[in-house]
Amino acid sequence: MNEPNIFDTFSYKGLELRNRIMMSPMCQYSVEKKDGIATDWHYIHYVSRAIGGAGLVMVEMTDVEPDGRISDYDLGLWSVEQVPALKRIVDGIHQHGAKAAIQIAHAGRKAEDAEIPVAPSAIPFDEASKTPRELTTEEVYGMIEKFRKSVQLAVQAGFDVIEIHGAHGYLIHQFHSPLTNKRTDEFGQDLTKFGSDILKAAKEEIPKDMPLMMRISAKEYVDGGYDIEGAIELAKAYKEAGAEIFDISSGGEGQIAAWGKPGTHAAYQVPLAREIKKALNVPVIAVGRLDEPALANAVVGTGDADMVAVGRGMLRNPYWALEAAKQLRxxxxxxxxxxYETGF
Ligand SMILES: Cc1cc2nc3c(=O)[nH]c(=O)nc-3n(C[C@H](O)[C@H](O)[C@H](O)COP(=O)(O)O)c2cc1C
Structure with a gap:
C-alpha cells in the first residue's frame, strides 16, 4: 500500500473529507454588534478557504455564553438567532467541496471583556488580568448544559464536525490543569470531570455517525504544569467520555503556543501528536508551523498524524491547499x- 499523503481522502464514521488538510480555528474578533453573530467577513473568510482547497474548514473558537468570549467581538452560539449566519457559512463551505467544523468553547478566566470572568478557582491568568470568580458546583453543571445547547445549535446550523476546545488555557483546560483547579468538590477531585461531562453531553446531541473532535494542549511549558505523560492520561479520560479525533496543540497556561515560547521551529507540535496517536490509537491532527507543503505531507506520510491543520499559513494564503497540490505535483x-483551472 502507498504511504498516505495530505491529498488522500479521509473518512471516519459519516465524515468524508476530500483531503487531509484542515484550516485551523482562528479567532477573527470581527463580530460587529457584540451579539456573537457571524458577519460577511466570516462568510468570505471561511468560504475562501473552501474555494482554496482545504478538506475541512474549522470555524474559530465560538463561545457558549456572552461572558465566555475572549472579547465581545468573538463569535457566540447560545441562541437560535446566531444559527442562520453560521448556516450560511456552512452552506458556502459545502458548495465548494469542503466540510465544515466549528470549535465550541468558553474562555473562562481569559474572558477579557467580562466584568468578572468565571473559572474553576479564583486565580488570575497574570498580574494584568482580572481575578475570576470561582464557579459554584451548581454553576459548573449549568455550564455543561450551556455547552450542550451550543452543540445542539451547531448541529442545527449543519456543521459536519464539532470540536470541543480543551486547549490553550481556556475553561476546560483550566479545569483539567492542577495549576488552575484548586477545587475541593467533584470537579476538583477529578480534574477531567468537567471536560468529560461536556463530551458526554455533546455526544448525546450529535448524530450517531458524526465524529466528536477535541483540541487539547499536550504540554503546558510551565513549572508545575503537565507534560506529554499527563496529556496522555487526560486524553484517555476524554476518549472514554466520547472524544474520537484529537487535535493536538500545546501551551496556554503560561502563554498561547502560537505566540509564546514553544512555537519557534517548524512542526514543533508533531512529536506530541505522534505520542497521543501511539498511546491511544486514535486519529490525530497535527498543527503548528506546518506551512511548508512537503513538511505537512511528510507528517501524514510517516504516520505521525492522520491530518494536518494550517493556521497562519492560510491567513497568508487562502489557496494554501491548491498551491500545495501544485507544488507536490x-x-x-x-x-x-x-x-481557476488556467492558473494551475
Ligand atoms: C489569529 C489567530 C487566532 C487563533 N485562534 C484560535 C482559536 O480560535 N482556537 C484555537 O484552538 N486556536 C487558535 N489559534 C491557534 C491556531 O489554530 C494554530 O493552532 C496555531 O496558530 C499554530 O498553527 P500555525 O503555525 O499553522 O499557525 C489562533 C492562532 C492565530 C494566529
Whole structure:
C-alpha cells in the first residue's frame, strides 16, 4: 500500500473529507454588534478557504455564553438567532467541496471583556488580568448544559464536525490543569470531570455517525504544569467520555503556543501528536508551523498524524491547499475550481 499523503481522502464514521488538510480555528474578533453573530467577513473568510482547497474548514473558537468570549467581538452560539449566519457559512463551505467544523468553547478566566470572568478557582491568568470568580458546583453543571445547547445549535446550523476546545488555557483546560483547579468538590477531585461531562453531553446531541473532535494542549511549558505523560492520561479520560479525533496543540497556561515560547521551529507540535496517536490509537491532527507543503505531507506520510491543520499559513494564503497540490505535483483536478483551472 502507498504511504498516505495530505491529498488522500479521509473518512471516519459519516465524515468524508476530500483531503487531509484542515484550516485551523482562528479567532477573527470581527463580530460587529457584540451579539456573537457571524458577519460577511466570516462568510468570505471561511468560504475562501473552501474555494482554496482545504478538506475541512474549522470555524474559530465560538463561545457558549456572552461572558465566555475572549472579547465581545468573538463569535457566540447560545441562541437560535446566531444559527442562520453560521448556516450560511456552512452552506458556502459545502458548495465548494469542503466540510465544515466549528470549535465550541468558553474562555473562562481569559474572558477579557467580562466584568468578572468565571473559572474553576479564583486565580488570575497574570498580574494584568482580572481575578475570576470561582464557579459554584451548581454553576459548573449549568455550564455543561450551556455547552450542550451550543452543540445542539451547531448541529442545527449543519456543521459536519464539532470540536470541543480543551486547549490553550481556556475553561476546560483550566479545569483539567492542577495549576488552575484548586477545587475541593467533584470537579476538583477529578480534574477531567468537567471536560468529560461536556463530551458526554455533546455526544448525546450529535448524530450517531458524526465524529466528536477535541483540541487539547499536550504540554503546558510551565513549572508545575503537565507534560506529554499527563496529556496522555487526560486524553484517555476524554476518549472514554466520547472524544474520537484529537487535535493536538500545546501551551496556554503560561502563554498561547502560537505566540509564546514553544512555537519557534517548524512542526514543533508533531512529536506530541505522534505520542497521543501511539498511546491511544486514535486519529490525530497535527498543527503548528506546518506551512511548508512537503513538511505537512511528510507528517501524514510517516504516520505521525492522520491530518494536518494550517493556521497562519492560510491567513497568508487562502489557496494554501491548491498551491500545495501544485507544488507536490498532486492531481489538482478534483479541487481546483473550474474558474481557476488556467492558473494551475
Ligand atoms: C489569529 C489567530 C487566532 C487563533 N485562534 C484560535 C482559536 O480560535 N482556537 C484555537 O484552538 N486556536 C487558535 N489559534 C491557534 C491556531 O489554530 C494554530 O493552532 C496555531 O496558530 C499554530 O498553527 P500555525 O503555525 O499553522 O499557525 C489562533 C492562532 C492565530 C494566529
Amino acid at each position: 498532486k492531481d489538482t483536478n478534483t479541487i481546483v475550481p473550474v474558474q
